[in-house]
Amino acid sequence: MEKYIDKGTKLFLEGYNCAQSVFGALAEKVGFDIDDAMSISAPFGGGIARSRKTCGALTGALMAIGYKNRNLSKKEMYELSRAYMNEFEALFGSTECNVLLDYTADDSTTPSPRTLKYYETRPCSELVAKAIELAGKYLK
Template identity: 40%
Template sequence: MAINKSVTLTDREALKRAAADYHARGFNCAQSVICALAPALDIDEKATFALSEGFGAGMGGMSETCGAISGGIMALGQIKSSGFDAPGSKGATYRLARAYCDAFREKNGSTICRELKGVGGDAGPLRSCAGCIDDAIDLFVDIIKG
């Protein structure tokens, strides 16, 4: 996957600002992350918005996997995939996705939306949606930098 050189994926603060702006406009966490990354990945923001819509609130509102993580994994797939005509890269992409999730869990104590938000448990929230979005961007940049 070619990366758009006019938009830098290493400008964490600019990416996080873009994601926060999307979130403030009502985008879910997955949409906020993937749409912020889309220009640098040469993918259409409107397409990523639609494709990621069902991943919010922990996968369709089920409070499962954090949407911010889902958005980051979509971006990893965009970078690492060998493409439609040569679908042999999924093992390597799975390993990156697993490392991404492991790093997120290590940083925040969970990858589960309801646990991160403190819903239905005795413990308070582990991390806000805004914090999860920031972490998803930071971890994405860390992984692509190698």
């Protein structure tokens, strides 16, 4: 999974959102077109459209898990997805962007500038890396 973790971290540092960084990194592993993965996951950044709801690293991983396991029944898919979500929450204490960032959402849809301070004060790079690592066992 190291290759995918490195790719996801690189994507994030290039300015892609958390969902794009995770799903984009895992697209090759699950047989999904990377350009399509980046487009589909674009609205999920910032906790879905910068609303600071469900973490983009989590939703990006669930996209990859869903595609890789697309032949499961709805019940099996929900069970698998819930198991991943529970592990993510146990690892980070929440699945919500605003809690993970200790940040109160505002109404702005303007992304924060990607400055050195941005990268130093947010756990997003770590969330991306750990979300990819954790997804590994769900993508066999």
